[in-house]
Amino acid sequence: MNAQDLLQPLPSRARFAGDKPVKLDCYRSERLLVGLNCLEPGQTQKVHTHAAADKFYFVVSGKARFVVGDRTVDAQAGDLVLAPEGVAHGVEQALERTVLLVAITPAPPQ
């Protein structure tokens, strides 16, 4: 990683695709993955669980319906969605064009 990459304007990094959400890595080490999930309205992320990792989403822009634990919640720009180890989580659907900052520790395999 060069010094330039230590400052990243995230909204300008977002990319979208019509067929599925776009995932981008912003930073990766063994202990941490920071990335973007970019969803068009109606796109989804299947509910899943990390057995030995903590994860969170921060909604940079847009609005999406999340599943987290046994709840379904609508989250919008400025909201933090936590998915600690063992807590099921996913995106039922993006309600608008949505950019999510995602961090997972430790980083999952590439």
Place this chain on the structure above:
Amino acid sequence: MNAQDLLQPLPSRARFAGDKPVKLDCYRSERLLVGLNCLEPGQTQKVHTHAAADKFYFVVSGKARFVVGDRTVDAQAGDLVLAPEGVAHGVEQALERTVLLVAITPAPPQ
């Protein structure tokens, strides 16, 4: 942590104080600390280094002058500032009332 805390609207959690930045925990486990740093204009965070942890800031709102590595950079809402293990980082000064989402892995001692 109860289920309610899995969704946190961060702008409404921000708190400010005239004498120094306010730090709030949003989530803490052994492997991850997620929190807010809330700075009034002119407030600072001393430059420091984490020897065995990766950290990042995401600027939720406002604008601040960061030191990161050997650079001084102005970061504003939507910017990601990375401070991997061993990279010096701090806030030279907040240029506006600023809310930073901060994640550190592993979590530092309380």
